[in-house]
Amino acid sequence: MVDRTAGIGHDAGVSFDQGKTDIEYAVHFPSHVEEIHIDGKSFQKSLGVLSSTVNNISGMSVGRCTNHHSSDPMHLIVKEGPPDAKISLPTTGRVISLTPERSAAVHAVVPAGTHDVNVKHEFCHSVTRSKGNTVTTEYVHPGSLTPEEHTRNATRALKWNQHIGVTEDQLEEHVVIAEKDGTKRVALPMDANAGPLGQLVSGKSKEEINLMFPDANFSEPTMFENPKLKATVPHIIMTEQNWEDGKKTFVANMAKKFGHDGFTFVRESANGQPLDQPFDARITIHRRPHPLCLEDSTFKAKTVHDVSDVAGVDLSAALISANAPEAAKQDVVAAAIFGAPCNDAATAKTAKAAKTAPTIVSGLDEPGSTADADADTHDPESV
Numbered sequence: 038m039v040d041r042t043a044g045i046g047h048d049a050g051v052s053f054d055q056g057k058t059d060i061e062y063a064v065h066f067p068s069h070v071e072e073i074h075i076d077g078k079s080f081q082k083s084l085g086v087l088s089s090t091v092n093n094i095s096g097m098s099v100g101r102c103t104n105h106h107s108s109d110p111m112h113l114i115v116k117e118g119p120p121d122a123k124i125s126l127p128t129t130g131r132v133i134s135l136t137p138e139r140s141a142a143v144h145a146v147v148p149a150g151t152h153d154v155n156v157k158h159e160f161c162h163s164v165t166r167s168k169g170n171t172v173t174t175e176y177v178h179p180g181s182l183t184p185e186e187h188t189r190n191a192t193r194a195l196k197w198n199q200h201i202g203v204t205e206d207q208l209e210e211h212v213v214i215a216e217k218d219g220t221k222r223v224a225l226p227m228d229a230n231a232g233p234l235g236q237l238v239s240g241k242s243k244e245e246i247n248l249m250f251p252d253a254n255f256s257e258p259t260m261f262e263n264p265k266l267k268a269t270v271p272h273i274i275m276t277e278q279n280w281e282d283g284k285k286t287f288v289a290n291m292a293k294k295f296g297h298d299g300f301t302f303v304r305e306s307a308n309g310q311p312l313d314q315p316f317d318a319r320i321t322i323h324r325r326p327h328p329l330c331l332e333d334s335t336f337k338a339k340t341v342h343d344v345s346d347v348a349g350v351d352l353s354a355a356l357i358s359a360n361a362p363e364a365a366k367q368d369v370v371a372a373a374i375f376g377a378p379c380n381d382a383a384t385a386k387t388a389k390a391a392k393t394a395p396t397i398v399s400g401l402d403e404p405g406s407t408a409d410a411d412a413d414t415h416d417p418e419s420v
Contacts, residue, residue, distance in 0.1 A: 053091070054085065059321050060321065065316075087198060093327065096159040098156065099155075100319040102318045103315075103316070104150060109308050110306075112146060112305045115303070120301050126158065130159065131158075139308075174297055205284045205285070211225075221276075221277040223276070231266060233291070250283055302320070
């Protein structure tokens with residue numbers, strides 16, 4: 038059983054939202070150090086939240102700072118993400134630094150010595166952020182979130198946190214693709230251990246599945262032994278285009294939220310002097326707790342267990358791990374895939390008109406593959 042105690046020193050999965058509003062960071066730059074990064078998991082833990090989907094960051098303040106340089110002012114800049122992919126914060130508020138050598142827009146300017154900087158930056162979701170081809174995370178100010186959006190973010194945190202940032206390639210892990218007469222079909226296992234999409238469809242009705250995959254017109258799911266699961270499970274058979282569209286929709290719904298990859302704190306000399314002295318900064322991140330965890334709410338508990346009770350989410354199965362299985366026989370699997378009805382060219386052709394036997398295109402382990410030995414953890418809960 039998971040420990041119900043909520044706190045920074047405990048497992049990040051224990052707390053849904055500890056209700057913190059102002060989180061202070063004492064950032065120390067040793068001599069010659071320009072950047073300091075806090076990774077996403079540590080950042081979420083410091084905020085007291087289960088997932089970046091409930092970060093709900095509204096702004097940032099810079100307080101008391103100490104610049105150990107004898108004369109040169111120091112610029113402080115804060116970016117979202119890791120040092121190799123950091124991007125600007127969603128705010129137009131900047132301190133404009135002017136010196137004979139240069140001008141710069143930064144988050145704080147600290148003269149030599151110790152000073153109460155007292156600069157606050159309110160974030161704004163209407164600010165467009167980009168850096169070359171870097172894909173930015175989505176930012177929406179928590180004050181602009183609707184009750185429905187708060188609910189979806191809570192569901193993502195409780196059920197789908199491990200899949201935030203999932204890629205299309207990762208969704209291919211448990212599907213089997215077969216080809217016949219130039220037509221490809223995709224078999225998606227309806228199983229809670231078959232990745233996020235398998236998890237999703239395993240708890241849906243036929244009508245709901247047809248909304249997600251309109252070409253998957255099945256009267257009954259197709260049963261065969263899945264090569265990756267090493268188990269005979271029901272499968273949804275669909276066209277290749279239907280699968281591609283479904284993947285893109287799911288990836289979009291699981292897009293990273295603001296702060297998912299943490300923050301990077303940067304300092305620079307206002308006049309380009311060497312960073313040969315330490316620098317200390319007090320930075321406060323402001324956030325709004327999820328409505329379920331507001332202090333004036335009728336529901337004040339902030340643990341995953343308590344929130345899941347209110348949200349109707351059973352988390353007991355989330356601790357189960359599934360191992361990648363061995364490959365099944367190709368001819369049996371391919372025949373099963375093309376024996377099911379599906380809105381594509383293969384359904385319209387008779388067996389007499391078929392030019393070739395169906396074959397597996399992807400979804401089987403390569404000979405000698407180590408995939409069987411690799412363990413992959415999935416959240417088996419469904420929405």
